[in-house]
Amino acid sequence: MNNKTIQKGEIEVETTNCPSCGKMVPKKEYCEICGATFQPKKRIKTKAIFIFILIIAAIGISMLIYGYVVGNRITPIANITTDMEGQRKRIQGTVIGIDYWDTYERTTFFIMGETGFIEVSGWAEFTTDLKLSGYPGIGDKIIVEGEVSVYLGQVSLEVENVDNMLIEPQIPIPVNIENIGLALYGTKVIIQGNITEVNEYDWGSILTIEDATDEIEFEITTNRIAFTDGRAQIPKENETIILMGMVSHYRFEPQIIPSYLIYNTI
Incomplete structure (x- = not known):
């Protein structure tokens, strides 16, 4: 349907082709010649389009968030x-x-x-x-x-x-040996002391370290030494070391499991 504007005297009149008779007539709700009713084209409002776009965007973002959460979900x-x-x-x-x-x-x-x-x-x-x-x-x-x-x-x-x-990595807590108890189980600590005893077994060694307050045992397995490609060495008696490790226990007696055998420990 073609629309035109024609001049009638000093008045401009908008005209259109009648879809029924094809004549150029003033643009009204009906044709002045054949009486056919015009059906105006329905236009989608800008607001409706904007809302539709927002809905699609929200769905897309929700799917991305869901995918991220599912992909990074921690399983107990x-x-x-x-x-x-x-x-x-x-x-x-x-x-x-x-x-x-x-x-x-x-x-x-x-x-x-x-x-x-x-x-x-x-x-x-x-x-x-x-x-x-x-x-x-x-x-x-x-x-x-x-x-x-x-x-x-x-x-x-x-x-x-x-x-x-x-x-x-967990930051170790500096402690005196006398303060190491089962309440610190699972906590990473750091102590300094003197090796007073080394007991060797087929699977590794159990050592005793002593500071000015008390003493505590820790173990070094041969498998862990092998993991370091032989770079780790078992401390000797009377050697002073800095030991970083996690508080554990053996038969409810506190002990230390070394965090590392090379880095920042022995």
């Missing part, structure tokens, strides 16, 4: 079960132990979360990356993602590389 350790074998899960917790199988370069971290305990392990590539980029110490917190594995009815996580692990 207690909720990981044997029927999840092969699924990828992300957990968080505190490193309470480290083991190393040098024959196959397999490293295992023992993680304690708020709801339970789980082992997190990786093979040669994972272990090599750890040695190059740095590994979490005993008492540090980590967030790690891996594939659920089941062996003899026990669940664990298999990790391919360090990109799936976020380390949150």
Whole structure:
């Protein structure tokens, strides 16, 4: 339908083609010639378009947020079960132990979360990356993602590389040995003292460190020494050391598990 404006004397009149008879007539609700009723085109209001765009944008943002939350969801350790074998899960917790199988370069971290305990392990590539980029110490917190594995009815996580692990180092608290009790269980501490006793076993050594206030035991396993490629050495009697580690216990007697064997410890 074509619209035009024509001059009638000093008055401008807007005209249009009648869709029925095709004649050029003044633009009204009907044709002055054939009487046909004009049906004006319905226009979408700008406000409606704006609201529609906002709704679409809100849906898109919601989907992005949902995707991020789902992709980064932390699974409570207690909720990981044997029927999840092969699924990828992300957990968080505190490193309470480290083991190393040098024959196959397999490293295992023992993680304690708020709801339970789980082992997190990786093979040669994972272990090599750890040695190059740095590994979490005993008492540090980590967030790690891996594939659920089941062996003899026990669940664990298999990790391919360090990109799936976020380390949150914990700052150690300087303490005197006399103040170390079970109330500090799981806390990372740092002490300085003298080695008064070294007892060697097939699996490693138990050492006693003494400061001016008291004494406490800590252990160093041969597997952890192997993980350092032999760079770590067991302290000798009468040697003064600075020991950083997590407070643990053996038969309810406090002991220290060294956070590292190379860096900032012995």
